[in-house]
Amino acid sequence: MSAQNSRTNRRIALRTTIAAIITVPFVIPFLFLISTAVRERSDYIASPGGLPSSFTLDHIVEAWQEADLGRALVNTLIMCLVACFVCASTSLAGGYFFRVARQRWTGPARLFLGAGYAIPMVAWLIPVFVIVAQVGWTGDLFVAGVVSGVSSLPFGFYFVHTFLKQSLSDEVIEAATLDGAGVFRAFVSIGIPMAMPALAAVLALTFVWSFGDLLVASTLLQSNPDSYTLTLAATTLTTREDVNIQGQAAAALVSLLPTLIVFAVAQKALKQGFGGGSEK
C-alpha cells in the first residue's frame, strides 16, 4: 500500500511541477504588461526588457483622463450587455429549435446558419454600416451591441444545440410537449433550464469577444467620441508620431479587470457547459 501511495505522490509532484512550469510563459507577458504600464517612460526606453527600476501610476492616470477610460468602460459594458442579451436569447431559442425539429430541411438549415460564422467580418460589416449610416444610427451603442451580438450568433446557437443534443433526451421533450403544453411552454419549462450551463458559456464568451472588439466599434461608433468603447478609446492614445506603449498598456490593464471578473464567475458554469450537463 505505501509503495503505491509514494508512487501516486511522486506522480502528483511531477504533474504539479510540470503544470507550474507551463504557467511561466503565461505569467511573463502579463507581468510585462503591468510593468510597462507602471514604469517611467525613460526607464522603459533605457531597458525595455529589463526589470523595472521605477514605479509610477502616472500612465494609468493620464490614460484614464486623456482617453476618458471611465466613460469608455461604461460604454463597453453597455455594448457587451446588449450583445450578450441578443446573442444569448436568440441562441437559446434557435438551439432549442434545432434540438426539437427533425424535418429533412433542419439539418442543412442548421449547417447553413452555422456557416455564417465563416463570413469575414470586414465583408459583412461594410454594407451593414452603410445602412446604419443612412438611418442615422451611427454612434449608437445599442446598435453596435446588436451587431456585435449577431457576429457571435452562429457560434452561440450551434453550441447550445450541441449541448442540448447531449443533455436533453427525446423522452423529456416528448413528455413536455405531449402534455399539450405547446412548444413555447416546453421551451420555457424544459429547454431554458436544461440549457443553463451552455447559456452561461455563450454569455461569457460573447461578453469577452464583444469586450475586445475593435472593428465593430471603430466602424459604427467612431463618429461620436462620447460613445467610444475601451478598445476605441485606447486608440486615441496613439498619434501619428507616437505609439505610446505606456498608455496602451495602462488602458489594457483597465480593461482586464472586468473580463477577469466575468470569467472567474463564469468558470464553473463553463465547466458544466462543455461537459454535456447530465450526470453520468
Next chain:
Amino acid sequence: MKLRRSRLLAGLAAVAAAALVLTGCSGGGKSNTLTLGEVPKDDTKLTVWTFLPDNYEHGKEAYDQIIAAFNEKYPQVEVDLVTMPYPTYFDQVRNAGVSRSGPDVITMYGGAQAYSYRNSLFPMQDALDPANDIRYIDENYSRDGNLYIVPTGAYGYAMLVNQDLFKKGGVDPKEGLATWDGLIQTCTTLSGKGIQPFASGWQDGFQLETLLYMISSQLMDTETLAKWTKGELPLTDPLFRTVIDRVLEMNEAGCFGGEEALGRAMYDDAFNQYYAGDGAMFLTGGLSTAETGYKEQPSTTVMPMPQVPESKHESLIDAGAEAGWSVTKWTKSPEAAAAFANFMAGTEAQQILWDVANVVPNNNAVKAEPSTPMQKAFVPLILNPENHTGFSSFPLEVLAVVERNAAPLVSGKMSEDEFFEQAVRAYDKSS
C-alpha cells in the same frame, strides 16, 4: 427601444435610401465641381473630421481659437470639430465614402492619397480663395488633374543632429554632413566608435520611405516632378534606382546600425531611440518632433541632409504641405465647407497655428518669426524656395510594398531587382 410606427416607417425609408446608395444610383444633381461661392446666410452646421489637433501639444487650444475666429466671420455656421484617433482615421473616411454620409470637411493628404478617395471629394482647384497666397498647390494635384485638397501647413524632412554624440565620435557635423561623401564617411567613423549614426527602429524600418521621399525629391527637377504628379513617370525610371542604390550605400557604411537595428522593435519608433540619446541623427519632418528632441537632447540642432551627387539641386530639402482639407461630395453646405477649408489656409488660421501650436505656415503672408533654437534652425530650411516634394504622388499600393519589403531589402535577403519588380507591379496595379 420601442419601434413606434413612425420610427419603423422612417427606418424602412432609410433602408430604401441605403439600397439606392448601395446600387450606386445616387440621387441626381451630381455636380462635379465646386466653385467659390457666397456662403448662404441661413444657419447651417458643418461636421469636420480631423486627426491633426492630437499631433501638437497645444493643438486643441489652437483649433478652438481657429473655430472662434471662423465664427466671427461666419456666425451662421456651427462647426462641430471631431478629433478622431489616427490609427483608424482613414478607415473611417473610407467608410463614410461608402455610406455617402458623415463629415462635411475632412483632413486629407493630397496627391495619391486623395486620389484613392476621389469618389468622396470635390475637386477644389476652382474653389481656392484667391486672397490666399499659399505654397504647395501644384504637387498636391492628383493624377486625374484634380486638386482634391486645400493644402495647409508645412513640413520639411531634415536631420536632427545630436552634437554631443558627434563630439564623442570626433566628427564636426558642419564639416562631416556638408556633402554626401562626408555623410557616408561620418557613418563609418561613428559606427567605428560604437555610436549608432541614424536612429532607426521597427516602426519605420530603416526609414526607407522617408529616404525615398528625400532623395527622390533631390533627383527630380521641376519638369520631372510635374510628370510624376501627373502619373506619367514610371517607377522604372532610373532615378528611383539611384535612390535605392544610395540607401544601400548608406547601409553599407553602417548608417543604420546593421543587423541589430533590424530587430529593434523595443523602440516603437526611431523617435524614442533618438530621444534617449542612442542615435546621433534622426530624420524627421516636424517642428514639434524637433522641439521634443531638443528637450530630451539639448545638444540637438537641425541640419539638411546633404545632396546626393546626382542631385539636380543645391540646397533643397523634401518639403511640402503638412496636410490639407477636403470637402466631401455629400455635404449639404458646400459653400460653407469650402469657406472653412479656405479659412484653414488663410492668414488668420495659419497665424494661430504657428503662434499656439508651432505649425509652420504655407501661407506666404504669415510671419513665422522663429524664436526658439529649433525654430531658428528648422524654419529657414523649410521655407527655402528651392524645396519641393513628390511624396504625395506615391501610390498607396507602392508605399505598402516599400514598407513591408524595407527590412528584407536592406538586410540583403531581397535583391534590388526583386524589390523593384514588386514595386513596379504595385505601381501598375494602381494606375
Next chain:
Amino acid sequence: MTATAAERTAAKDRRARRRPRFEGGLAGGPAALLLLLPVALLEIAILFAPLLYIAFRSLYDWQPGGDSEFIGFDNYVALFTDPAFWQVVGNQFFYLLGLPLWVIAPLVVAFMLREKVAGAGFFRSVYFLPAVMSPAVVALVFRALLSGDGPVNALLRAVGLGSLAHPWLSDEAAVKPVIVILVLWAGFGTGVLIFSAALSAVPKHLFEAARLDGVGFWGEFWHIAVPSIRSAVVLWMIFQVISIFLFMFSWVYVLTRGGPGLSSATMDFAIYQEFMRFGFFGTAAAQSVVLMLFIVFIAALGGVIVKLLGRDRSRGKRAAA
C-alpha cells in the same frame, strides 16, 4: 456517456418502436418555427444579405460614389494571377500545420490536470489569462518581448543559447513558426478549459479499468480520454481552423503588418488592406468571397474526414465487442 452515432441511432430505433415519434419530426408543430425566426432573420439580415451584396459587387470595378463598371470575373482573374495572393494562401496553409499542436497540447495538459494535481483550478486560470487580453494589446506586448534586444533573446543568451537569438519577427524563416507558437499561447487556456470540462463528464470507471490493466499515462490518454470527448475535440479543431482564417487580423496588423515581405500576411489582413487602405473595393470583395469559400471547403473536408474516422472506429468497436 457520449455514445457513438451508430449506437445512438440504434437506441433511437428501439425507442421509436416502443412509442410514436414526433408528428412530422417537428415537436410542437409549426409554431416552433417562431423559435428559429430571430436567429434566421438576424443572420440573414446582418450576415448573409451583406455577403450576397459583396459577391454581387465583386463582379464590378466597384467604386462607391462613382461609376462602377461591370467587369465580370476580372477581379477574380486578377486575384488568381497575382503571386502575392498565392503567397498569402501558402501562409494560411502553413499556419494550418499548427493545428495538431493547438489541439494536442491543451488536450494533454487538461488530461494531466484531471486528477490530483495541487491547485488545478489555479493553473487553469493562469493559462486563461491570454483569453482576456485583447489581441491588439497582446501583439504589442509580444512585439516588445520578441525584439532583437528584448527579454526572449536576453534569456536565450543568459542560458548559453545565444546563437539562437534572432530578431524573431523580422526573419522570414522564423516569423511564421513564431506566430504558430503565439496562436498556441493565445488559445491554450481556452482549450484546457474546454477539454477539462469535457473530461470531467467522462465516467471515472473507464479510467480505473484502464489503470488496472496497466496501460499507463499515454495509453489512458489515447485509448480512453480522446475517444470519450471526441465532440469537444472536433469543436475545438473547427474553431481553431476558423480562427486561422478569420481572427488573425489584429495579430498580423500589430505584430508584423504582414512582413517581412509578405511572409506573415493572412487573407483577412490582405482583405482589410484592399478595402481600407487602398480602396480597391472590387478586389477586396472578390477576396472576401474566395476566403469564405475556402473556409467552407476546408470545414466540409474536415467534417468528411471526421465522419470517416468515426465510422471506422465504431465499426472496429462493434467487431471487437
